[in-house]
Amino acid sequence: MLRPLPLLAAAALLLTSFSAAAATASEGPxxxxxxxxxxxxxxxxxxGVFLVNIGEAQKLARYLKVIHGxxxxxxxxxxxxDFVVVFVGPGVQFLTTTPSAEVAGSPALKDVANTVEALRAAGIRMEICSVATAAMGVDNAKVLxxxxVVRDGFVSAIGYQAQGYGLVPVN
Structure with missing residues (x-):
């Protein structure tokens, strides 16, 4: 009969060996x-015109960092x-100085706001769709x-494409 403790010890040793080998390989050239x-x-x-339609604060923060990168x-x-970021859809609720009670507790909101500021500081233009802000109950005067604020984010994306911007959909 196999004894569980030695089996677990062998498994741990095997995992440690693989981890050490992986670490050595990454420390190579x-x-x-x-x-x-x-x-x-x-x-x-x-x-590039980035059409951003993300409804999760953490994911939005992550992708804004990717755009910045x-x-x-x-x-x-x-x-x-020469980048323009156009925000459409439910994610606009994370782009306000006064988020609703249902999203206000998200720890990613500060990350989103900080990354929006970093994008602005880098010279990346940003637009938000007023159709989406109306649908999500976001006050346009309180957008980050x-x-x-533009009339229609889809129209904006189409216009930028007509000006030679490549469309980058971000969902």
């Missing part, structure tokens, strides 16, 4: 540096980023600073 040279070849400016990454690759 420097990780490769990736770039977007093929996509950015010959480009001076990268124009993309902006920085493009600039590091010597292409001037740096976000412009």
């Amino acid at each position: 420097a990780a490769p540096r990736y770039d977007d040279a093929d996509a950015l070849k010959g480009q001076k400016t990268g124009k 993309s902006h920085q990454g493009m600039a590091e690759q010597k292409v001037t980023p 600073p740096g976000i412009k």
